[in-house]
Amino acid sequence: MTQPHDHIVKSYDEEQQRLHNEILRMGEMSVAQLEAALDVVERRDDKAAERIIANDEAIDALEQEISHDVMRLSLRGPMASDLRVILAALRIASDIERIGDYAANVAKRSMALNLSPPIPHTLGLRALGALAVQQLRDVLAAYRVMDVEAAQRVRARDAELDAQYTGLFRELLTYMMEDARAITPCTHLLFMAKNLERIGDHATNIAENIWFRAHGESLTLPPREKRDDTNTVA
């Protein structure tokens, strides 16, 4: 980890660039973690799952570092427009940190799945995971170049992920009803699916903060569809 005193003499612009790069690095780490987590579900590899869980600490540490950078930047008495950039950075870092948590949770639950014999019900999770990875990649690409339009497309596409999640939720319930032995593993799959749905929500939050950073008013955003419709499942 970089020492807090390394950058005292750097220019304000350099500090901002450093903040931007740290967030991108954090984002890349979260994508790698998510992909690795989805992979261990297929491979039923507990050792790899443990590595993913351990790696999450590096993302958490980076968020702490970003918080400190933000404090250092604020100490320089920034202008209102810079504060928006800083506030957006803080929020986006927090969203990425939570995406990392959800990826680690998927890895954790995969270890629970490995306590039972393999089940064929992980296919839907793989498809949902691929969509979550895509959303995350796209919103980070939008953040890299601050493409507000691309970010808004990610935000709009979250409804697809939600619909796919709700479909998977219903599907897993039917497996559970057909075979009591599927109840425990499918419950773990339900929670893993929920983690992926939440990753989609955080990708959406990042998209909204790209908008906020550019326009300064999150309130003028068009309203979004509701997220998790599984509460209508009876």
Added chain:
Amino acid sequence: MTQPHDHIVKSYDEEQQRLHNEILRMGEMSVAQLEAALDVVERRDDKAAERIIANDEAIDALEQEISHDVMRLSLRGPMASDLRVILAALRIASDIERIGDYAANVAKRSMALNLSPPIPHTLGLRALGALAVQQLRDVLAAYRVMDVEAAQRVRARDAELDAQYTGLFRELLTYMMEDARAITPCTHLLFMAKNLERIGDHATNIAENIWFRAHGESLTLPPREKRDDTNTVA
């Protein structure tokens, strides 16, 4: 909502006091929402659940307001110690906002439960909910007077809530295995229980930020027990 220009002429101390009060108000709203949500589960009252879901917007709006207050405070070029206060305020507001989300989710899921005949399996949820309410009340009381010791007690007690959650998780799985008709309602209860466990995590986060605000180093905190042990359920 207060206009952003109301407080431009106020003193820095007044602004900080205002921020503190806003967070306390937000905290009280989240407790009220959580208690109301737990209540509608028992009463099977969809109308009341809808009101809770709608009320969540007020908590979200307050978090937005707090973010703006933080920006206004930062613009005054605060000292490093004040920035810690500000950063802690921002994080605590974000935790309370999410507690509000989880309370609203419990209300939403209660509507799903009402689509099936009443089941006797909500007792464990009530007990878990009571513990979550207590943790939230205690950490907010600690925040009000900045009692670092009391906050640490909340943090230590999170392990109890986790253990109770894991017990409830296992219990609900057995109901599902005994009676396929219980699968859907018990799945909703599982997610509601998870929401309550997460509320406990956020109460813990608030406790950690009370520490951070006082000591400035979250890293020196003693390590915590792992949270959700349901991933060992096979």
